[in-house]
Every structure is written in C-alpha cells, then in structure tokens.
Amino acid sequence: MPLDPQVKALLDQMASLPRLEELSVADARAKVESRIAGDLPTLPVASVLNRSIPGPGGDLRLRIYTPSGKGPFPLMVFFHGSGFVLCSLDTHDGVCRNLCNAAGCVVVSVDYRLAPEHKFPAGAVDCYEATKWADAHARELNADPGRLVIAGDSAGGNMVAVTAMMIRDKGGPALRGQLMIYPVTDYFDSGHPSFTENAEG
Numbered sequence: 760m761p762l763d764p765q766v767k768a769l770l771d772q773m774a775s776l777p778r779l780e781e782l783s784v785a786d787a788r789a790k791v792e793s794r795i796a797g798d799l800p801t802l803p804v805a806s807v808l809n810r811s812i813p814g815p816g817g818d819l820r821l822r823i824y825t826p827s828g829k830g831p832f833p834l835m836v837f838f839h840g841s842g843f844v845l846c847s848l849d850t851h852d853g854v855c856r857n858l859c860n861a862a863g864c865v866v867v868s869v870d871y872r873l874a875p876e877h878k879f880p881a882g883a884v885d886c887y888e889a890t891k892w893a894d895a896h897a898r899e900l901n902a903d904p905g906r907l908v909i910a911g912d913s914a915g916g917n918m919v920a921v922t923a924m925m926i927r928d929k930g931g932p933a934l935r936g937q938l939m940i941y942p943v944t945d946y947f948d949s950g951h952p953s954f955t956e957n958a959e960g
Contacts, residue, residue, distance in 0.1 A: 772794075776790065776794075777790070779791070779845070784844060784875065787844070787845060788844075788845055791841065791845045791846060791850060792847065792849065792850060800857075801852075801853045801856045801857060802856055802857050802859075802860035802861060803827075803856075803860065804824050804825060804826055804827070804856050804859045804860055805825045805826055805827040805828075806823075806824075806825045807822065807823070807824055807825075807856075808822070808823045808825075809821070809822050809823075809848075810823065812888075812889070812892050814885055814888055814889075815881070815884050815885065815888060816872050816877065816881060816885070819869070819870065819871070819885055819888065819889060820848060820870035821848075821867055821868065821869060821870065821889060821892075822848045822852070822855065822867075822868040822870075823865065823866070823867050823868075823900060824855050824856060824858075824859035824865065824866040824867075824868070825859070825865050825900070825901060826859050826860055826863050826864065826865070827860075828863065830865075830901035830902070831897075831898070831901050831902055831903040832863060832864050832865045832901060832902050832903065833862070833863070833864035833865070833902065833903060833906035833907075833908070833935075834864060834865050834867070834893060834894070834897050834900065834902035834903060834904065834906060834907045834908070835858060835859075835862065835864045835865065835866045835867070835907075835908050835909070835910050835938070836866075836867045836869060836886075836889060836890045836893045836907070836908075836909045836910070837851070837854075837855055837858065837866050837867065837868045837869065837909075837910045837911060837915070838869055838871060838886050838909070838910070838911035838915035838916075838918035838919060838922070839851040839854075839868065839869075839911065839912065839914075839915050840911060840912040840913025840914040840915040840916065840940075840943075841913060841914060842913070842914055843873065843874045843879075843882060843914045843917075844873055844874050844875065845873070847870060848868050848870045851868060851912075852868075854912070855868045858910070864902075864906075864908075865897075865900050865901065865902040867889065867893045867900070869885060869886055869889040871883075871885035871886050871889070871918065872885055880921070882918060883918055883921040883922060883925065884925075886909075886918045886919075886921070886922045887922050887925045887926065887929075890907075890909055890922055890926065890932065891931075891932060893907070894907055894931075894932035894933075895932075904932070904933075905933070905935075906935050907932060907933065907934055907935055908934065908935050908936040908937065908938060909922055909923065909934060909937055909938070910937070910938035910939075910940070911938075911939065911940065911942070912940035912941060912942075913940070913941055913942065913943055914943050915940075915942075916939035916940055916941065916942020916943060916944065917942055917943040917944055919937050919938070919939050919942065920937070920939065920942060920944050923937055
C-alpha cells in the first residue's frame with residue numbers, strides 16, 4: 760500500500776528528531792508540544808471554550824468546541840492519545856476542530872491525568888467523570904445528551920474502550936457509540952502479520 764504523501768512528509772520531518780523513548784518524560788513532553796502539527800489543515804468552528812470542572816484529582820481541564828449552526832448538536836467527548844504519557848489539549852486542538860466541524864457536533868476534549876505521575880486508573884477515571892459531566896451539562900452546551908459518543912486516538916482509543924466498560928458497569932450515561940482511531944486495545948505481540956507487512960513505509 761503506498762504511503763499517503765502527508766504522512767510521508769510528517770515521518771520525514773520526524774526522522775531527524777531524537778526518539779522519544781530515549782528522552783526523559785519532561786523532555787519528551789516538551790518535544791511533542793513544540794511540534795504541534797501546524798501542517799494539519801483545520802476547519803473553522805463557531806466557538807472554543809476552555810474550562811475546568813471538579814475532577815477526582817483536582818481541577819479537570821476541558822476544551823469545548825461548538826460547530827456553526829442551530830443545534831442542539833450531537834455530543835462527542837474526546838480523549839487524546841500518545842502513550843498515556845504525552846500530549847495535551849493543545850496537541851490535539853486541530854483534530855478536535857476538524858471533528859467538530861466535519862461531524863457537526865460539540866466536542867469536549869479532556870485533559871486527563873497522565874502517567875507515570877498518575878497511575879492507572881487515574882486517567883480513565885478522569886475520562887469517565889468528564890463523560891458524565893458532559894452528559895449532565897449537554898443542554899447548556901447546546902448538545903443533545905441522547906446523541907452522546909466517546910472518541911479518541913491511540914491511547915485515547917484505549918481510554919474510550921475502558922470508559923465504555925466503566926459506563927456499562929456503573930449504569931450510564933447512555934452512549935450512542937464509540938469512535939476509536941487506531942486504538943491501543945491489544946497487548947503488543949510481534950506475531951501479528953501486520954507488524955511485518957507494514958514494517959516499512
């Protein structure tokens with residue numbers, strides 16, 4: 760399968776950088792934050808609001824994106840990826856803007872607690888609590904609680920799966936779906952054929 764030109768450009772740009780696993784956690788975080796994907800075309804949204812809510816570990820930061828239009832809109836709670844250790848509301852700002860605009864939904868991005876400072880299940884508990892908060896406050900966000908989905912990429916996809924199980928076990932809130940973008944949901948096993956088939960490019 761040919762490599763997408765945008766992905767190739769990003770990989771070429773990253774090739775000259777030190778490998779993240781060779782850096783300290785603080786240096787890896789700084790490196791990731793400094794190379795926020797400025798080349799990602801972003802779509803306009805009607806409004807972006809930063810706010811904090813009470814969370815299990817203190818203030819839990821959220822960023823709320825609202826699309827243009829009348830509403831009430833579908834509601835998406837988004838969990839960013841990057842190995843449970845890296846990234847933030849800022850690194851995934853473009854992704855959330857694009858999801859908000861293209862899907863026509865309110866997106867609530869969650870700045871959950873990161874490892875290694877915060878051991879499992881701290882991040883997952885934050886994601887669950889943020890989802891409950893978004894559902895309870897959907898009307899004031901001009902969103903429809905009856906159309907609630909949770910979404911995330913990579914480690915955020917794992918948070919989606921875990922949050923969905925917590926919602927199941929705790930009896931709510933009701934979900935309409937999960938959007939897991941290349942989720943981390945399997946123990947690493949180099950025996951998977953895709954690791955060999957996609958080792959290059």
